[in-house]
Amino acid sequence: FAAEGPVFCSGHDLKELSNEDDVKHHSQVFELCAEVMTLIQKLPVPVIAKVNGLATAAGCQLVASCDIAVASEKSQFATPGVNIGLFCSTPAVALGRSLPRKVALEMLFTGEPLSAQEALMHGLVSKVVPEDKLEEETMKISQKICESSKSVLALGKATFYRQITQDLDTAYKMTTKVMVDNLTLRDGQEGIEAFVQKRKPVWSH
Numbered sequence: 001f002a003a004e005g006p007v008f009c010s011g012h013d014l015k016e017l018s019n020e021d022d023v024k025h026h027s028q029v030f031e032l033c034a035e036v037m038t039l040i041q042k043l044p045v046p047v048i049a050k051v052n053g054l055a056t057a058a059g060c061q062l063v064a065s066c067d068i069a070v071a072s073e074k075s076q077f078a079t080p081g082v083n084i085g086l087f088c089s090t091p092a093v094a095l096g097r098s099l100p101r102k103v104a105l106e107m108l109f110t111g112e113p114l115s116a117q118e119a120l121m122h123g124l125v126s127k128v129v130p131e132d133k134l135e136e137e138t139m140k141i142s143q144k145i146c147e148s149s150k151s152v153l154a155l156g157k158a159t160f161y162r163q164i165t166q167d168l169d170t171a172y173k174m175t176t177k178v179m180v181d182n183l184t185l186r187d188g189q190e191g192i193e194a195f196v197q198k199r200k201p202v203w204s205h
Contacts, residue, residue: 001062002050002138008075009059017086030090033058037065037094041161044154046145050138051075052131054113057088064094064124067157070138071116072131077124080111098124149187150205156182 003009016029040047049066056078063069063077079088079095088095088108095104103122107114116128129137145153159178163171182188186204194201 001047001066003053006053007059008049008051008053008055009062010054011057011059011061011091014084014086033061034090034093037061037090040065040067042158044157045150046153046157048138048142049125050134051116051125052134054078056113057081057091060107061088061091061094064091064098068141069125070127070129070134070141071119071125072134073116073128074131075116075119075125075128076113077107077116077119078111078113079107080113082109083111095124149185149191149201149203151185152182152187152191155185 001009012029012033017026046067049063049069049071051063051069051071052075053072054076055063057080060077060079063071079091081088081091092104092108095107098104099107099122103114106112114122114124116125119125120128127137127141155178159175163175166174183192187201190203191201
């Protein structure tokens with residue numbers, strides 16, 4: 001995900017949330033947003049946010065929902081809904097799963113932005129780079145990911161999000177089975193054979 005201009009994403013259009021629209025319309029707006037955020041994690045490919053500017057409210061939620069986020073040094077992240085009487089409860093779902101609780105709550109309670117470096121320090125973004133290096137760095141990560149087997153990546157991503165909500169013993173039982181399943185994949189065997197034979201793997205995907 002990327003954007004043009006000084007703002008990465010400012011979230012919902014508040015004009016869509018006025019009293020002129022009914023509860024059904026408001027529900028549809030937030031349900032669609034939640035569907036998009038959860039779909040990102042269900043996609044079989046890694047999703048990268050390339051952030052260059054301000055990401056607020058649902059825009060901040062979008063960054064937190066992506067698998068990887070690369071930000072320019074000028075980027076900022078905020079959930080300022082509390083300041084206009086609309087607490088960022090749905091962005092809090094993604095924020096609370098990406099940031100330490102006290103950092104997320106300070107953002108939610110005050111609406112004050114995090115700088116790119118603070119976002120990096122607390123784990124909201126993966127990397128911070130100068131603005132003129134943002135495209136290059138994002139493409140470097142993307143190209144490295146594209147060198148791997150699509151089927152292996154899909155299995156790995158789905159497993160990561162399944163295990164992260166489980167207790168330790170359950171997570172290890174589940175991932176042990178997945179490792180065995182991974183070995184039965186054509187690309188699982190190809191990768192091991194290529195490593196042993198000291199050659200580059202040829203993925204079937």
